Structures are given as structure tokens and as C-alpha cells.
Amino acid sequence: xxxxxxVIKREYLQIVKTKGFIIGTILGPVLMAALVLIxxxxxxxxxxxxxxxxxxxxxxxxxxxxxxxxxxxxxxGRRRYILQEFAPTTxxxxxxxxxxxxxxxxxxSAYLYIPGNILEGGETEYVSLHVSDFEEIRRISExxxxxxxxxxxxxAGLDPQKIAQFxxxxxxxxxxxxxxxxxxxxxxxxxxxYLLVLILYMTLFFYGAIIMRGVIExxxxxxxxxxxxxxxxxxxxVGKMLGIGAVGFTQYAIWxxxxxxxxxxxxxxxxxxxxxxxxxxxxxxxxYIFIYFVVFFILGYFLYGTLYAAIGAMVNSEKEAQQLLMPxxxxxxxxxxxxxxxxxxxxSSISVILxxxxxxxxxxxxxxxxxxxxxxxxxxxxIVLLVLTVLLMIWITARIYRIGILMYGKRPDLREILxxxxxx
Amino acid sequence: MINAxxxxxxxxxxxxxxxxxxxxxxxxxGTVYGLLGPNGAGKTTTIRMVMNIIIPDQGSIKVLNExxxxxxxxxxxxxxxxxxxxxxxxxxxxxxxxAEIKGLSRDRARKASDFWLSRFDLADWKNKKVEQxxxxxxxxxxxxxxxxxxxxxxxxDEPFAGLDPVNTKLIxxxxxxxxxxxxxxxxxxxxxxxxxxICDNICLINKARLVLEGNLSQIKKQHGKNTAVLEYEGDGxxxxxxxxxxxxxxxxxxxxxxxxxxxxxxxxxxxxxxxVRINRFEVQEPSLNAIFIExxxxxxxxxxxxx
Numbered sequence: 171x172x173x174x175x176x177v178i179k180r181e182y183l184q185i186v187k188t189k190g191f192i193i194g195t196i197l198g199p200v201l202m203a204a205l206v207l208i209x210x211x212x213x214x215x216x217x218x219x220x221x222x223x224x225x226x227x228x229x230x231x232x233x234x235x236x237x238x239x240x241x242x243x244x245x246x247g248r249r250r251y252i253l254q255e256f257a258p259t260t261x262x263x264x265x266x267x268x269x270x271x272x273x274x275x276x277x278x279s280a281y282l283y284i285p286g287n288i289l290e291g292g293e294t295e296y297v298s299l300h301v302s303d304f305e306e307i308r309r310i311s312e313x314x315x316x317x318x319x320x321x322x323x324x325x326a327g328l329d330p331q332k333i334a335q336f337x338x339x340x341x342x343x344x345x346x347x348x349x350x351x352x353x354x355x356x357x358x359x360x361x362x363x364y365l366l367v368l369i370l371y372m373t374l375f376f377y378g379a380i381i382m383r384g385v386i387e388x389x390x391x392x393x394x395x396x397x398x399x400x401x402x403x404x405x406x407x408v409g410k411m412l413g414i415g416a417v418g419f420t421q422y423a424i425w426x427x428x429x430x431x432x433x434x435x436x437x438x439x440x441x442x443x444x445x446x447x448x449x450x451x452x453x454x455x456x457x458y459i460f461i462y463f464v465v466f467f468i469l470g471y472f473l474y475g476t477l478y479a480a481i482g483a484m485v486n487s488e489k490e491a492q493q494l495l496m497p498x499x500x501x502x503x504x505x506x507x508x509x510x511x512x513x514x515x516x517x518s519s520i521s522v523i524l525x526x527x528x529x530x531x532x533x534x535x536x537x538x539x540x541x542x543x544x545x546x547x548x549x550x551x552x553i554v555l556l557v558l559t560v561l562l563m564i565w566i567t568a569r570i571y572r573i574g575i576l577m578y579g580k581r582p583d584l585r586e587i588l589x590x591x592x593x594x
Numbered sequence: 595m596i597n598a599x600x601x602x603x604x605x606x607x608x609x610x611x612x613x614x615x616x617x618x619x620x621x622x623x624g625t626v627y628g629l630l631g632p633n634g635a636g637k638t639t640t641i642r643m644v645m646n647i648i649i650p651d652q653g654s655i656k657v658l659n660e661x662x663x664x665x666x667x668x669x670x671x672x673x674x675x676x677x678x679x680x681x682x683x684x685x686x687x688x689x690x691x692x693a694e695i696k697g698l699s700r701d702r703a704r705k706a707s708d709f710w711l712s713r714f715d716l717a718d719w720k721n722k723k724v725e726q727x728x729x730x731x732x733x734x735x736x737x738x739x740x741x742x743x744x745x746x747x748x749x750x751d752e753p754f755a756g757l758d759p760v761n762t763k764l765i766x767x768x769x770x771x772x773x774x775x776x777x778x779x780x781x782x783x784x785x786x787x788x789x790x791x792i793c794d795n796i797c798l799i800n801k802a803r804l805v806l807e808g809n810l811s812q813i814k815k816q817h818g819k820n821t822a823v824l825e826y827e828g829d830g831x832x833x834x835x836x837x838x839x840x841x842x843x844x845x846x847x848x849x850x851x852x853x854x855x856x857x858x859x860x861x862x863x864x865x866x867x868x869x870v871r872i873n874r875f876e877v878q879e880p881s882l883n884a885i886f887i888e889x890x891x892x893x894x895x896x897x898x899x900x901x
Contacts, residue, residue, distance in 0.1 A: 392678025
């Protein structure tokens with residue numbers, strides 16, 4: 171036992187002391203924060219530019235209203251859009267050609283063509299150098315729509331203000347029924363469960379690869395036999411997996427602290443610059459989700475960790491390992507693809523079956539637990555199946571490992587691997 | 595006499611291939627023991643089985659009078675044929691780790707590693723990474739790893755392979771020093787001259803089986819005084835055709851002549867005189883190399899001489 175402990179210590183310290191780990195651990199959350207904060211900051215900082223839009227109003231009824239309504243202000247208080255009317259001539263096409271030229275020469279940022287039959291259902295046309303600023307297009311389109319609808323109502327002798335009241339949008343809150351009562355949920359559950367599953371998914375990939383690289387390194391540097399003259403292959407394998415797993419936990423502990431700080435103080439910052447953001451409530455996440463997260467994290471880590479260790483023992487180089495990694499990668503990607511299916515109907519029989527399959531369970535069962543806590547028998551069933559599979563995998567891998575780490579040269583084929591497993 | 599190592603009827607098969615077949619030998623405590631054999635004879639497999647790294651299909655192994663198991667690993671120092679250290683670890687940390695898994699306390703491990711590092715002139719390199727050391731220095735560190743925990747039995751697989759002359763002497767000296775302290779050294783090799791210099795007992799393995807075992811000087815005596823050594827100039831190939839001569843090992847300027855039974859070496863000498871220039875003619879025990887070649891067969895001659 172103390173030998174395993176020595177191995178754990180060595181693996182742990184060797185990784186934690188590297189620059190890569192320190193940079194990754196610090197930079198990880200900084201990058202995450204930057205991803206959220208930089209666009210916000212950028213939006214806050216830019217004033218934007220004033221845009222001149224040419225308007226050909228063939229109906230002659232829309233321009234004044236549009237000019238009045240499209241009065242969005244920039245940060246410095248000036249109007250964002252300056253509308254310039256071009257009186258329609260008999261030959262509209264030649265006028266449009268002129269405006270097109272003005273757009274090309276950037277004299278106008280865009281021009282708008284309003285046909286004569288606009289009130290009867292005609293379509294307007296927006297011409298610009300690029301039509302990818304969806305926010306701007308939506309703004310202009312909606313304003314124009316408002317002006318046109320108001321005109322139509324007026325023409326029909328209706329009071330636009332009354333109508334507006336009548337057709338006011340009916341709101342619908344999304345509320346989760348929980349044992350503690352009803353709780354409003356504005357998509358937070360989805361966001362949190364998605365985040366947790368994503369973390370799990372990336373960890374299995376990332377730390378699995380570290381285990382594999384460690385095994386290959388020990389093989390390539392030929393140090394493995396020196397170590398085996400003091401302990402069993404099994405002790406080395408388990409020590410390695412526990413040590414590297416401990417590195418993972420360390421990293422998450424640091425990130426969790428950081429995340430806690432960010433939600434505590436960062437939210438105030440976001441809300442102060444975007445009052446609308448206060449509508450997004452942090453969902454209250456029940457403690458059992460975190461407990462299950464840890465359970466599935468550990469089981470998933472051991473399940474995939476043993477697979478990676480076995481592959482490391484079979485090959486001579488990381489390049490050789492790439493081909494063998496395909497099946498593992500599939501095992502990890504398939505549940506990510508099936509995630510939407512499970513999210514949409516977490517209790518359907520297909521979701522239940524998929525989440526019981528041990529190789530999918532860490533991701534899919536956790537997903538189900540986040541969305542809608544399944545019956546206890548199902549959760550327990552998937553954990554039991556997972557534990558049994560992990561034990562089986564450790565047994566198989568230990569047998570592959572003890573032979574593979576001393577084998578150099580040609581990569582063994584499946585028949586040979588099966589022989590290794592049967593050896594005494 | 596107490597045996598430091600007792601191997602009894604061990605067999606290891608990989609499918610149809612026999613790596614070691616019904617092998618038995620004994621290593622008396624306090625001696626230097628040579629495990630000889632051509633490449634692929636099964637030396638490394640045997641040593642790995644002794645180290646409990648590979649489990650034999652049949653047979654038993656006793657180390658220091660106890661059945662070999664994991665616990666016993668702490669009392670054995672092992673230098674594998676494939677040398678290796680963790681390249682990214684600092685020398686001092688590496689020695690501490692490897693001593694700790696041999697069961698040494700941290701305190702004792704630190705003292706021992708300091709002692710050996712200064713003995714091998716590596717004290718200044720303690721905080722350097724292994725990969726920063728020269729090849730020769732890495733070999734020294736590797737050897738420290740083997741003896742750091744003061745093992746009672748030291749097993750070295752091809753200890754002289756790839757060593758420079760300075761380190762070769764260092765290792766030979768330490769092997770003899772260990773013997774003086776009453777410890778036992780077992781090493782494998784396919785180079786005979788080293789065996790003759792330091793071994794008390796040997797065993798010879800070929801194609802997974804034991805060919806010869808016992809005390810080195812007794813073995814030589816058994817093979818009789820029917821060998822003559824000739825140092826000469828000229829073309830000596832004709833000697834092999836003499837009816838008195840069973841076979842020759844001709845190295846160009848040096849030749850070992852194996853004589854048939856009841857042949858007087860003087861008769862042979864008189865037949866050579868005048869045909870080549872003789873610098874030395876000596877009747878002696880056969881060299882281990884000659885015995886080896888006789889036992890293992892001509893096919894391996896290239897192997898032996900080539901190294």
C-alpha cells in the first residue's frame with residue numbers, strides 16, 4: 171500500500187510541478203472569463219458609427235413615420251441612422267442604380283426601397299454591402315413593420331394604440347416542479363447540466379490521454395522494469411491512475427473556487443452593465459447533482475483511464491496509439507450526440523436504456539439526473555453496472571498491462587491481446 | 595552451504611515457444627555467479643522470473659532461503675537489460691522515489707542516495723534532470739539505483755553492455771566489493787572474458803535449457819589439459835587438418851588448438867615448427883570461450899566473437 175502511495179505521490183508531483191499544469195490551471199478560468207467578458211466589454215466600449223441610409227419611398231406614405239421612429243441613439247447621444255429620402259422618379263430602376271453606386275462608394279451604408287403597394291402587402295428591399303449585421307437588419311425591419319402596420323390600421327379606421335394593447339404578447343414563465351415546490355427556471359438547468367457534462371467529457375478525454383502518455387513514456391524510457399523490480403504492475407497502474415486523478419481533482423478544486431468567486435462578484439458586474447441580465451436567475455442546483463457528478467466522474471475516470479492505460483501498454487509511440495484510440499473516442503462522442511435526444515425526453519425508454527449502458531452512463535445518466543431525477547432504481551442500476559464494468563476493465567487491463575509494458579516492437583493484434591489476458 | 599538463490603525446474607512458455615525449459619541452478623551465498631548463454635537463450639526471461647516480474651508456468655524459486663514473493667523484492671537489487679530512468683525527474687528525487695518503493699524510509703533513502711552520489715562524483719548533479727546528464731553519468735545513476743537499498747542479492751542483466759571502460763571498471767570493482775561484504779552477485783552475459791575474471795560459479799543456458807553448471811575452475815579441469823594456445827605469425831590454417839587435432843579456433847595471430855585424447859602436445863608442436871613463426875606455445879586449460887563454443891555449437895561462434 172505504501173508503495174502505491176509512493177507512485178501516487180510521484181505521478182502527482184511530476185505533473186503538478188510542470189509549467190504546463192500551472193499555466194493551464196490559471197489560464198483555463200482566465201480564458202473562460204475572457205470568453206464571457208471580452209465581448210461584453212467590447213460592446214460597452216464601442217460607440218459605433220453613424221450610418222446614412224437612403225430611402226426610396228414609392229408609396230410616399232412611409233418615410234416620415236420611419237424617419238421619426240428609427241431614432242435609435244448612439245452612446246454619445248447622436249442618432250445612429252440618418253435617413254435620406256430620394257424622391258421616386260418615373261424610372262425607378264435607374265434611380266436604384268444610382269443608389270447602388272452610392273452604396274458601393276460607401277456614400278450610403280445602405281438603401282431601402284419601399285414599393286408603392288407596401289400597404290397592400292408589397293415587400294421592401296434592403297440593399298447594403300453586406301447583410302450579415304442581423305441585429306441592425308432586425309432593428310430596421312421591425313421599425314418599418316411597425317410604421318406600415320400603423321398606417322394600415324389607420325386606413326381601416328382602427329386605433330393603433332388600442333390594437334397594440336389587444337395583441338400584446340402573452341408571456342409564459344418556465345417553472346420546474348420540484349419536491350420543494352415550484353421554481354422558476356429560465357434555462358439555467360440546461361446550462362448547468364450542459365456545463366457539468368461538458369466538463370466530465372473533456373476530463374475523460376484529457377486525463378485519459380495523460381495516463382496513456384505516462385505509460386508510453388515509462389515504456390519508451392525503459393524505466394518500467396526498474397520500477398517493476400520493486401512493485402507489481404498492478405500497483406504501478408493503480409498508483410498512476412490515482413495520482414493523475416488527484417491532479418484532476420486539484421485542478422477542479424481550483425476552478426471551482428474561481429467559479430464561485432466569479433458568480434459571486436462577476437454577476438454584479440454583468441448586471442450593472444446589462445440590467446436585463448438580472449432576469450437570468452442562477453438556478454438553484456440541488457446538492458445531489460454535485461454528489462452524482464463526483465460519483466460519475468470517478469467511475470468514468472476509472473473506466474476510460476483503464477482503457478487508455480491498456481492502449482498505452484500495447485503501443486510503442488503516441489502515433490501508434492492514435493488508431494487504437496478511435497473506439498474510445500467513439501464511446502465518448504456517441505453520448506454527446508445522443509444528448510439532445512435524452513434532454514428532450516429524459517424518461518423515454520430509449521433514454522433509459524442508453525443511460526444504463528456503462529460506457530455511456532457517466533455522461534447520459536448524469537444528464538438525466540440534471541434534467542429530471544430518474545427513479546432511484548435506474549440510477550443505482552447504472553452505478554452498479556458501471557462499477558462492475560470498471561472492475562472487469564481493471565482486471566483485463568492489469569493483465570494486458572503487465573505483459574504489454576515489457577513488450578517492444580511490433581504492435582500486438584487482437585488475437586495476441588486475448589492470449590495475454592489468458593496468460594498466468 | 596547456504597544458497598542465495600535456488601531455481602528449481604522452472605519453465606516458461608509463450609504459446610508454442612519455450613523461453614525457459616525445466617531450468618535448475620543454485621547460487622551459493624557470498625559468491626559471484628555468471629549466467630551465460632548466447633542471445634535469445636532465455637537469460638533475461640530467467641532473471642525476470644527470479645524477480646517475480648514474469649511468473650513461471652512451473653517450478654519454484656527460492657531467494658535467500660525464502661520462497662520468492664513481492665516482499666523479497668526489497669532485498670534484491672536489480673539492473674535490467676533495458677536500462678531506463680525517468681528522464682524528466684531530478685536525479686535526487688528519482689533516487690528517493692526508487693529507494694522508497696524498495697521499502698526504505700525517506701530519511702534512510704536520502705542518506706543512502708547522498709552517499710552513493712558523492713561516491714560516484716555525482717553530488718553536484720543531484721538537482722539536475724536525468725535527461726541533462728551524459729550517457730555515462732546516467733549509467734552511474736542506474737547503477738546507484740541497483741545498490742542504493744543495500745540488497746543482499748544483486749542481479750545484473752548484461753551489466754557491461756554499452757559501458758565505457760571507466761564505468762566497466764567501476765561496476766566490476768563494486769561487484770567484487772559486494773562479494774567481500776558477503777553479498778551475492780548474479781549477472782548474465784555473453785562475454786566470456788568478464789566471466790573468467792570475476793565469477794566463482796557459472797551456468798550455461800542454450801535454447802531455453804541448462805547446458806552446464808558448477809564451479810568455474812572445476813568445469814575447466816573437467817575439460818582437461820588438452821588445449822594448446824599458439825601465438826604465431828604466418829598462415830596456420832593447415833594445423834586444423836592434423837589427425838591429432840580435434841578442432842581449432844583461429845583468430846589470425848592467436849589460435850586455440852583442441853587436441854584429441856591421449857595426444858602429446860609436443861608431437862603437434864614439432865609438426866608446426868618451421869612452418870609458421872611461433873611466438874608462444876602453451877598447454878593450458880581450455881578458455882571458457884572454447885568450452886562455451888563446444889557446448890553451444892559452432893553456429894553461435896559469430897555471436898560470441900562478434901561482441
